[in-house]
Amino acid sequence: MSSSNIRDKDEALKDWVSRLPDDILVNIISRLTLKEAARTSVLSSRWKYLWTYASNLNFDASKLLVNVYEETIEEERLRYMCWVNKVLESHKSLSVNEFIIVFDLDDSHESNISHWVYTAISKRAQKFELNLFPALCWPPASGIYEFSQGCYDYLKSPCGLSRVKSLKFLYFDTVNVTEEILEFFINNCPNLDDLRVGRSDKLLRLKVVGSSLQLKCLHIDHCNNLEELEISCPSLLSFKYFGPEIKLHVKNVPQLVDVLIGGGHGIGKGKVIGPIVNYFPQLKTLELHVELNEEILQFPECDLPELRHLMFIVSALDCSSLLGLTCMMKSCPLLQKLTFKLEIFHYSAEIIMRHQIPKHSHQCLKVLEFVGFSGDPVELELAYYMFQNATILEEMIVEPSEYEPEAQAARKSAKKLEKMLPPGVKLVFH
Structure with a gap:
């Protein structure tokens, strides 16, 4: 072998990655999971402590809960x-991009959880997620973790106030937070652009108000x-x-383009959706949860001239027709995608049309999507109606029900759908 070939081989075998500056290596490590990042410590002495400066502390272990049982949960x-605390003991960076806790924990683990809240804020986390949703039962046996007064006092201190300003994304799920605590974050985090709260029993009222x-x-x-x-939030x-039904006051939201409304109130009652209707003309996407428990669906009188994607999430104990959902579509002249997500317990043996649904041409609709499709004649009837009225339809997406018996029936019905499809329409079956 020539000397030049030997040099080339030696160059190829060199560890060029380890020669990169520390900040670039830490950036690379921060894109790994925490367990993968920790494994890099065995590569060489150079790598031994680099992972402890990772900027993303993502402790999402929800996948482990899929097969958990009551006798093993504790x-x-x-x-x-132990895993979270061990990582935090080793972690040396003074700031992080994200700090994420996702696992089944409750109020009996208050000391650990509160410690993590302190740590997330002290490390100036830009994204903080605390999701303690239970894997086995609701509500949690020992009660929902409550955001402690000690944590709140720390946030209000000069040290806490200076560090909380880094927050951009805040998500509490199955965490009892009050109006006072949430409004503290809203009013004291100038960079906060995403706030999500789920399953908080202590939240009774909330004001999201401020021109700045x-x-x-x-x-x-x-x-x-x-x-x-x-x-009242212009951004x-x-x-x-x-x-549930609430008193909803909405004003000064000139940029609002994406809305979801749903819950036990039902869409027909209008008590929650009412104040939002004034902003329907500017919406680009709208998701409505509909309970089919009335003979006639009472959709609000509205215009949706800018709407591009309309999604219906439909729940019902018994269903004889879905065609009533199409009545709202005449208000959406520029609609390009229509999604039906079906959560229906039982379809009637016979398709019962109580009211004639008039035909209405949808000249911009390109994509029709069924999620939770089981292949029932009621679903096929709705699909056929859309095929007749969507003049430029390009694609139908079908995602079968999660339940295997229904999924098998859906696969068989897919053949019927293919025969019903207008020329040029593509069927995508997941």
């Missing part, structure tokens, strides 16, 4: 808490004791609410 919780707020996304989900919500782009 052991899994202890293992999870930078908040772009506000999502409130299953806060079942919420009574009143006031929104808001996305508002999603799922829950």
